Amino acid sequence: MWKIDDIEIESRVVLGPMAGVTSQAYRNFMKPFGVGLSVTEMVSDYGLVYGNANTFAYLPDEKTDRPVGIQIFGSSIENAQKAIQIIQKANIPYDFIDLNFGCPVPKVTKVGAGSAWLRKPEQLREYVRAIVACSNKPVTAKIRLGWSSKSVNFIRVAKMLEEAGIKALSIHARTTEQMYAGKADYEALKGLRQTMSIPLIISGDIFSLEDAIEAISITGADAVMVARGALGNPNLIRQIDAFYSTGAVLPDSTLAEQISYMRAFADSLVAEKGERAAMPILRGLAPKFLDGFPGMKKVKMEIVTTVFTRADLDSVLTQINV
Numbered sequence: 001m002w003k004i005d006d007i008e009i010e011s012r013v014v015l016g017p018m019a020g021v022t023s024q025a026y027r028n029f030m031k032p033f034g035v036g037l038s039v040t041e042m043v044s045d046y047g048l049v050y051g052n053a054n055t056f057a058y059l060p061d062e063k064t065d066r067p068v069g070i071q072i073f074g075s076s077i078e079n080a081q082k083a084i085q086i087i088q089k090a091n092i093p094y095d096f097i098d099l100n101f102g103c104p105v106p107k108v109t110k111v112g113a114g115s116a117w118l119r120k121p122e123q124l125r126e127y128v129r130a131i132v133a134c135s136n137k138p139v140t141a142k143i144r145l146g147w148s149s150k151s152v153n154f155i156r157v158a159k160m161l162e163e164a165g166i167k168a169l170s171i172h173a174r175t176t177e178q179m180y181a182g183k184a185d186y187e188a189l190k191g192l193r194q195t196m197s198i199p200l201i202i203s204g205d206i207f208s209l210e211d212a213i214e215a216i217s218i219t220g221a222d223a224v225m226v227a228r229g230a231l232g233n234p235n236l237i238r239q240i241d242a243f244y245s246t247g248a249v250l251p252d253s254t255l256a257e258q259i260s261y262m263r264a265f266a267d268s269l270v271a272e273k274g275e276r277a278a279m280p281i282l283r284g285l286a287p288k289f290l291d292g293f294p295g296m297k298k299v300k301m302e303i304v305t306t307v308f309t310r311a312d313l314d315s316v317l318t319q320i321n322v
Helices: 024-033 045-049 077-089 114-119 121-134 154-164 209-219 235-246 255-273 275-290 297-306 310-317
Strands: 002-004 007-009 013-015 037-039 068-073 096-100 139-144 169-172 200-203 223-226
Touching (some): 024 235, 114 139, 121 139, 139 154, 154 169, 209 235, 275 297, 297 310
Parallel strands (some): 037 068, 068 096, 139 169, 169 200
């Protein structure tokens, strides 16, 4: 067990936020596999301030997984404070605010949000201090190693963020310039945890139990953040959780198990969004449940091209002999 402020967390697995993926349906589906805590999709402070309905849809409701953080991004102290006040007045069920200083996507960084903050650490410190002061819940943050290989400044930024009052820090072990290319550099973070008095969560390239063990072993992190690695492979969460809870090394899922997981996720997504809105998302995510199994290329293509209803998915899956 580890803690973010007074929040007790049972598992060393954090479910990483992914735009267009980690809706409440996805988080609730993943929770029983051993997720210790999760974070919403990125929520624009600007969207909250100006009452955008799509932005509000990202916020948790009473059926949400707990503990859960609301991940805020923006570039203005004023908007961030207003957004948090809106969340607090609305009695949204959540446990902490997570500040995104790690998103490398140009449409986010070009407006000074996401990892663009790493280029202005002094302003970043003031921004975080102001948000910590107005939030009635703990505040955490996510960063990258730096903007580029020539401006790796995570050590300085980590210290400043802790001084500003955050209660946990997640680091994606790449620079903004790298986006998601190349290999996450766990070695760069070696020794950092020993300089911190708050939890460290390591992110980047956690696609197997071995990756998680390596990341924690090298960095001394309190937890790993699993994002893309668990898409279509929820059993990865279970494997990591079991290893750090009991030392057990669990086997990979069978094809039959993967199909049952896919169906359960489809049901969750349809219940949340309705069949019409759920199907485009499902066509993108469902084939990932079949990755690594021989003879699935045709089935995956059929899911992508022919599944427009929940019944269509069942029809395609009946082709698989398990």
